[in-house]
Amino acid sequence: MDSSVLSTVNTLLDNSDLTDTELFALIIKQLPESTHIVLVEDDNPIRFDLLSSHHRPTLRSDNGVNALLMQVKQPYNLTAQESSRIVEALDPCTDCWLVPLCHPNRKLWLLVMAMPQEVSIQSLQNVYFLQAWLFSQQQLRSTQKELIKAKQWIENELEEISNIQQLLLPDKNLHIPGSVISYTYHAMTFAGGDYIDMVDLTKERTSGAHDVGVIVADVTGHGPSAAVEAAMLDAILRTFKPSEESEGPSEVLNYINQHFFTRKERGRFLTAIIFRYFADERMLSYANAGHPHAYIKRGDTLVSLKNGGIPIGVLRDYTWQSYKVAIEPGDVLFVYTDVVIETKNSRGEDFGFDLLEKALLGADSDPVKIIASVESKMKAFCECRSLNDDMTMCAIQFL
Numbered sequence: 001m002d003s004s005v006l007s008t009v010n011t012l013l014d015n016s017d018l019t020d021t022e023l024f025a026l027i028i029k030q031l032p033e034s035t036h037i038v039l040v041e042d043d044n045p046i047r048f049d050l051l052s053s054h055h056r057p058t059l060r061s062d063n064g065v066n067a068l069l070m071q072v073k074q075p076y077n078l079t080a081q082e083s084s085r086i087v088e089a090l091d092p093c094t095d096c097w098l099v100p101l102c103h104p105n106r107k108l109w110l111l112v113m114a115m116p117q118e119v120s121i122q123s124l125q126n127v128y129f130l131q132a133w134l135f136s137q138q139q140l141r142s143t144q145k146e147l148i149k150a151k152q153w154i155e156n157e158l159e160e161i162s163n164i165q166q167l168l169l170p171d172k173n174l175h176i177p178g179s180v181i182s183y184t185y186h187a188m189t190f191a192g193g194d195y196i197d198m199v200d201l202t203k204e205r206t207s208g209a210h211d212v213g214v215i216v217a218d219v220t221g222h223g224p225s226a227a228v229e230a231a232m233l234d235a236i237l238r239t240f241k242p243s244e245e246s247e248g249p250s251e252v253l254n255y256i257n258q259h260f261f262t263r264k265e266r267g268r269f270l271t272a273i274i275f276r277y278f279a280d281e282r283m284l285s286y287a288n289a290g291h292p293h294a295y296i297k298r299g300d301t302l303v304s305l306k307n308g309g310i311p312i313g314v315l316r317d318y319t320w321q322s323y324k325v326a327i328e329p330g331d332v333l334f335v336y337t338d339v340v341i342e343t344k345n346s347r348g349e350d351f352g353f354d355l356l357e358k359a360l361l362g363a364d365s366d367p368v369k370i371i372a373s374v375e376s377k378m379k380a381f382c383e384c385r386s387l388n389d390d391m392t393m394c395a396i397q398f399l
Helices: 003-015 018-031 043-052 080-090 121-168 223-238 249-260 352-361 369-380
Strands: 038-042 058-060 095-098 109-115 179-186 194-200 213-218 270-278 283-289 295-300 299-307 323-326 332-337 391-396
Touching: 018 121, 038 058, 095 121, 121 223, 179 194, 179 369, 194 223, 213 223, 213 332, 213 391, 223 249, 223 270, 249 270, 249 283, 270 332, 283 295, 295 352, 299 323, 299 332, 299 352, 332 369, 352 369
Parallel strands: 058 095
Antiparallel strands: 038 109, 095 109, 179 391, 194 213, 213 270, 270 283, 283 323, 295 299, 295 332, 332 391
């Protein structure tokens, strides 16, 4: 088959949506102009009885030519009432080739009528292979267009989910008297399962340092489903009201766990760590539900806050405990999600606690610089620009 034909058809397919008629007009150019071509549609057996009983032409079918074609030079609608027109079309011819076609949506046959030796098996095979390739290409392009539309729709929906999740994040310019706050949040895809919130717990104060509440959580998994779970966590938190004899952060974890369970198996759990800073007492209370332990950076030393319990969503009746640590002026609380310690390099080694602690100790005490230093060290370690998980880091300096 002439390669220029394929090139021409490819160009046409790339630049326009060809109709079946236009496609078959290209295909039948492979046959002599004097050939009579009729499109047969549907599978009414009467027509074939008429054709095979006609005394003049020879009805032929070649198993090597399985094809699909449409458009004809003289388009007959071959119904039983018009069978006489078939006979008339056959009269000038001695050979008749019936080529089964494979249109994706229609049952079609190409009836090729010609004088002796006017049409060769090779030319019919060329027609078959051309149309087979042509329709596969058309189907492929159609599928690609549908996939592009579907991909665009999915991306738009994910973008909306991401926008909604951004509304759940703390204000980047959040200011709580007595503290300097910085955080970073990166979803691996459009949206993720990390969650962070920071609140001023004593807004009514007109002077002095305020109490600060902080939660960092991580839902198992990635993407929209994890983002939905994170949004559900936010909704649960909005309904929490501390008791008169509050147990501090542990009471919040117990409340989340109670409402995280539903009547059906969730198949997910989440880790979380919650803090409350009591400004007057300069005391930090915290509770940990299976989350990587936090640090307090105190000058050139680090204090690891390693006490904690199991993740949320594992045991319905589990209860967490709160722990306390004294805070000195200038101390920085550093909290993060597991990607920080689980980021791997090309040798499969984890960034780990040791390198994290070195990054914290080597950084300035300014919260913004601490986060920038840790993220820079992580990316240099894995030699990558992006990470393979959602990432959240938070640094709060208590003045």
